[in-house]
Amino acid sequence: MRALWLLLSLAVISALPYALASNQALAIKETSIKESAIKRITSQYPWYQWQTVGQATLTWGLWDIYNSELKTPTGKYSGLDTDLALIIRYLRDIDKDDLLQATNEQWQHLGYSKQQITPWLTTLSAIWPNVKKGNRLIFVQRNGIGQFYQGTQPLGKPLSKSLTRSFIAIWLSPKTDYPELRKQLINQ
Known part of the structure; x- marks a missing residue:
């Protein structure tokens, strides 16, 4: 043994x-x-290596809706027309129709006309998913053209310059409905 x-x-x-x-x-x-x-x-996807400009959390009432992060190649924000990535990580489930309605309300707040908004919403309706808690939607603007991603997967085709600019204006325009969120994102 x-x-x-x-x-x-x-x-x-x-x-x-x-x-x-x-x-x-x-x-x-x-x-x-x-x-x-x-x-x-x-x-x-070179924007994965871009530097963070700022981060913010959207809270509505008692609920945190999403965390957001703004990235640029230099880590500095220099206007709506620069290359940037807006990363949104959802903290709750949100139906696509609710996202579209909120986007419509924000565009109305910014002063866009119904004639401008209607085709933009049609485009977004065709590409946006329902989001689940933990999902990330990423909006990348390069050379004035926007593209949505879910992770590394592109959602739809690149957007027109007008839709690109109007979408990013929701967060970054001085007229945004959420000025504190904007300040945090652009690091002011």
Whole structure:
């Protein structure tokens, strides 16, 4: 019995370096895969590496609705027409129709006409999903053209310049309905 235990112990001890080497190789491979994925994502979506300008939470009554983050290539906000990414992480489930209604109300507050708003809402209705708690919608503006993403997946096609500008104005226009949120996002 003692000889069997000694033999098993030797077998385990002699296999240990191979197991450790195998684990190291696996860890290196996993790190390489992660680095490769990060490089692929940041080359396709450079805004992932942009710097944060500011962050804010929208609260309505007693409820936190979403956290938002504004990013730019430099980490500084220099106007509505600059390259930027607005990342919104929802803190509750919100139906797409409720998002559209809130967007419509904000555009009316900013003074856009019904003739302008109607086609914009039609476009957004075709691409926006219902959002669940924890979902992130990302709006990226590059060279005046906007694109929505859910994670790294584009939602719909790139937006017109007028829809791009009007959408980002909801958060960043000096006339926004939420001036404190704007100040936090643009870091003022």
